[in-house]
Every structure is written in C-alpha cells, then in structure tokens.
Amino acid sequence: MEYTGRMYCDGNGNLLASEGEHADEPIAYDPERDAFVFIGPGEPSHNERHHKQFADMVGTQDVDPDLPGYAGTADDPVEGAEHHFGVLPDDPHYEEGAVSPLSGKLTNTRLKQLPDKVAASTGGHTHQHKVGA
Secondary structure, eight states: OEEOSOEEEOSSSOEEEOSSTTTTOEEEEETTTTEEEEOOTTSOOHHHHHOSOOOOOOOOTTTOTTSOOSSBOSSSBOTTOOOOSSOOTTSTTBOTTOBOTTTOOBOSBOOSSOHHHHHTTOOOSSOOOOTTO
C-alpha cells in the first residue's frame, strides 16, 4: 500500500508515516513504483534498503566511563568531548519533560522551530516529498 503524506525518522533507521489512519507505521521508498510504501513485519527498513555508507556509533562516556567516547581514540579518549545520544541539561534545547511534537515521545528536548516550517525549503537524505505536487 502506498503512502502520501508527511513522514519522520525515529532515530533507529525507521522512516514512519506521521499522519493518517496508519500514522507511526514504517514506510520505505520503493524506486520501482517511485512511491513510499508501507513495509510489513520482517521486511527491511527504509535505511536498510537505501543506505550506502553508515557510521557505527561508539558508546559514550556519559553512559559508561570505560567507553572511549567519540573524540580521541580508545587508548586516549578526550573526556568531555563525547558524542551524546541525548540532549544534556546544559544545552539550550534541554527542557525536562519535553516531548517530541511529531512522535509524542519523551525527549527532554524543546525544538526552537518545528521541522515542518523548513521542510518546504530544505531537502533530506531521501527525495523531498511534496503532497499534491
């Protein structure tokens, strides 16, 4: 079944429908049909189908002090320059208890603007999708 509408990424390699009867269900771009389609259980995610290169994220020192973090090397990590998977309390975007306006999930992140406001003028890693175009 094809999907036409807004979509979002969940941060785990899944592209999800964000509106309609099947909101929050996984979708992927099908180049043979030139359309976004819903994917079923066991089928590869959008990213699994289309990524050519990817980066494995290294665990961070804020989660486990024995991990190397993202800066430096495993033998000489740069403490305080880690890659963090969440927004930290000293970040201007941090807001305790804030939820994503797209998914409704707890993120502790307050967006300064909604992504939909810039979506019409900014492309993503997939084709820019315009409803009714």
